[in-house]
Amino acid sequence: MGLADYFRDRSRSGSAHVAKERLQIIVSHERAQRGGPDYLPTLREELLEVVRRYVTVDQEAVRVKLDRHEDRETLELNITLPDRSS
Amino acid sequence: MSKIVVVTSGKGGVGKTTTAAAIAAGLAREGQRTVVVDFDVGLRNLDLVLGCERRVVYDFVNVIQGDARLHQALIKDKRVDGLAILPASQTRDKDALTDEGVAQILDALREEFDYVICDSPAGIERGAHLASYHADEAIVVANPEVSSVRDSDRVLGLLASRTRRAELNEEPVKEHLLLSRYDPVRVEKGEMLSVDDVQEILAVDLLGVIPESQAVLNASNAGMPVILDEDSDAGQAYADVVTRFLGGERPHRFLAVERKGIFGRMFGG
Ligand SMILES: Nc1ncnc2c1ncn2[C@@H]1O[C@H](COP(=O)(O)OP(=O)(O)OP(=O)(O)O)[C@@H](O)[C@H]1O
Ligand SMILES: [Mg+2]
Numbered sequence: 001m002g003l004a005d006y007f008r009d010r011s012r013s014g015s016a017h018v019a020k021e022r023l024q025i026i027v028s029h030e031r032a033q034r035g036g037p038d039y040l041p042t043l044r045e046e047l048l049e050v051v052r053r054y055v056t057v058d059q060e061a062v063r064v065k066l067d068r069h070e071d072r073e074t075l076e077l078n079i080t081l082p083d084r085s086s
Numbered sequence: 087m088s089k090i091v092v093v094t095s096g097k098g099g100v101g102k103t104t105t106a107a108a109i110a111a112g113l114a115r116e117g118q119r120t121v122v123v124d125f126d127v128g129l130r131n132l133d134l135v136l137g138c139e140r141r142v143v144y145d146f147v148n149v150i151q152g153d154a155r156l157h158q159a160l161i162k163d164k165r166v167d168g169l170a171i172l173p174a175s176q177t178r179d180k181d182a183l184t185d186e187g188v189a190q191i192l193d194a195l196r197e198e199f200d201y202v203i204c205d206s207p208a209g210i211e212r213g214a215h216l217a218s219y220h221a222d223e224a225i226v227v228a229n230p231e232v233s234s235v236r237d238s239d240r241v242l243g244l245l246a247s248r249t250r251r252a253e254l255n256e257e258p259v260k261e262h263l264l265l266s267r268y269d270p271v272r273v274e275k276g277e278m279l280s281v282d283d284v285q286e287i288l289a290v291d292l293l294g295v296i297p298e299s300q301a302v303l304n305a306s307n308a309g310m311p312v313i314l315d316e317d318s319d320a321g322q323a324y325a326d327v328v329t330r331f332l333g334g335e336r337p338h339r340f341l342a343v344e345r346k347g348i349f350g351r352m353f354g355g
């Protein structure tokens with residue numbers, strides 16, 4: 001193990017790298033939500049309610065994703081239905 | 087061309103008021119006519135940091151409500167020529183600052199000063215929004231610590247969407263990051279986020295790094311902006327920040343642990 005590794009190891013033993021990884025995840029998640037219309041969470045809840053009138057699905061079954069492109073925005077709805085066999 | 091600059095952070099207690107006072111004094115010292123406005127209604131503190139607390143007669147809210155003229159409320163700094171302060175009100179009425187009132191006063195200040203520095207309260211509520219709304223540039227103060235960095239990112243989002251410039255589709259507010267209370271010893275031990283880490287996460291122009299420093303406490307005890315303590319690390323770091331803010335170049339300092347030789351260790355203390 002070289003000297004550089006020794007220093008790298010020492011810094012990885014501290015808690016700062018955990019802080020950095022956690023921040024990278026939460027910040028990118030929050031940035032993706034940001035700027036989207038405020039109604040997205042409500043839309044998701046209401047869709048879930050409608051779907052549940054017909055099938056039993058869990059909380060994660062409806063996903064709403066907003067994508068921004070140069071000249072337009074797309075709203076992607078993803079509804080996962082339960083296995084037919086079950 | 088006068089500029090409105092907000093000093094903001096989201097999280098409380100990270101060093102906004104310290105920074106607003108230091109940068110305002112630094113700009114004035116460079117010959118820029120500068121006023122620093124305390125937006126922290128109910129929690130006035132800028133007057134203490136600048137050492138003019140006993141000279142406050144009228145405040146921001148008195149002017150908005152028409153009980154005083156702007157010039158009666160402005161306090162001229164006794165040490166630095168060209169520096170003035172507009173103190174916050176101690177009223178507990180959070181709605182005392184009205185949208186129109188703030189807009190009018192900032193317009194009037196623009197006429198007379200080169201820089202209007204707005205010291206924002208913590209949070210992302212109304213007070214912080216009012217302090218940021220008219221900004222041309224923003225200095226986002228963060229500490230190398232998870233909740234502060236996350237809040238800074240939220241504030242950056244608000245600057246890009248909830249300001250006058252954003253609403254009018256003008257050129258966006260120019261954003262700067264100021265990392266404060268930096269402790270190179272703890273960074274080197276891997277206990278504290280490094281300036282590179284924070285910059286990588288926030289991806290915004292780095293205006294400067296202010297070290298954790300006893301000089302800040304000494305200065306605020308004395309009622310003097312720390313930038314006037316020219317021998318101190320924090321004072322020098324803020325002086326670099328002001329130079330960069332005005333377009334000059336300065337290498338970043340106080341980022342690494344100072345290594346003392348054996349004599350330094352024995353005699354330097
Ligand atoms: N670089 C520094 N080194 C050491 N102490 C500091 C430094 N910067 C700020 N402080 C201290 O941290 C405390 C909070 O600073 P300050 O009042 O400037 O923060 P703030 O962001 O304005 O707080 P608030 O959100 O309450 O308005 C003060 O006691 C100040 O002396
Ligand atoms: Mg403050």
